[in-house]
Amino acid sequence: MERKISILGFAGSLRKGSYNKAILRAATELLPQGADLGIFDLEGIPPFNQDLENEPPEKVKEFKAQIRAADALLIATPECNYSIPGVLKNAIDWASRPYGDNAFEGKRVGVMGASIGMMGTARAQYHLRQCFVFLNMYPMNRPEVMVPFVQEKVNPEGNLTDQKTREKIKEFLESLVGWARR
Numbered sequence: 001m002e003r004k005i006s007i008l009g010f011a012g013s014l015r016k017g018s019y020n021k022a023i024l025r026a027a028t029e030l031l032p033q034g035a036d037l038g039i040f041d042l043e044g045i046p047p048f049n050q051d052l053e054n055e056p057p058e059k060v061k062e063f064k065a066q067i068r069a070a071d072a073l074l075i076a077t078p079e080c081n082y083s084i085p086g087v088l089k090n091a092i093d094w095a096s097r098p099y100g101d102n103a104f105e106g107k108r109v110g111v112m113g114a115s116i117g118m119m120g121t122a123r124a125q126y127h128l129r130q131c132f133v134f135l136n137m138y139p140m141n142r143p144e145v146m147v148p149f150v151q152e153k154v155n156p157e158g159n160l161t162d163q164k165t166r167e168k169i170k171e172f173l174e175s176l177v178g179w180a181r182r
């Protein structure tokens, strides 16, 4: 029997009603068999301060431990000013430090994102992929999940209701689990 794949997901938004948190929650319902998906909330990670990188805050220690324990990561990123949100970049900076203790080293990762605009976080996702180079991660190239006009696809209770998007995320997760097994 194949080993269970554990995925750690996090969204680059702190907003309670975040659409990116919503697509991540949907992902927990759409996982293939043989995988589980835990969600880490970035709330509480302070602004990065290199003076503290050798003795980081508890929340950062927990984040790094959960990243290391996962077979693969799933990042749901908003797009802010054509790039990734500061909240996400900040969390990445913490977890990549100090030098030589990069929690992302060699980690497989899938990216998805939702925005209220027509580009569905395309620009943010390609900026994020640039970070993966220095972090020495293994991003899954395809399929891509970019959700434009997300406000029309999530109901007031925060559930992703758009069937096409749900189907895309399902396929994406099947590929991510396969990617994690490679």
Ligand SMILES: Cc1cc2nc3c(=O)[nH]c(=O)nc-3n(C[C@H](O)[C@H](O)[C@H](O)COP(=O)(O)O)c2cc1C
Pocket: 012, 013, 014, 015, 017, 018, 019, 020, 021, 078, 079, 080, 081, 082, 083, 114, 115, 116, 117, 118, 119, 120, 121
């Ligand atoms: C500071 C800021 C910058 C933004 N820049 C972009 C952008 O460049 N492209 C885009 O499609 N949406 C942009 N938006 C709109 C976001 O897509 C929208 O706020 C989205 O809901 C954020 O994700 P969340 O719901 O997960 O918090 C921006 C929003 C904020 C607050």
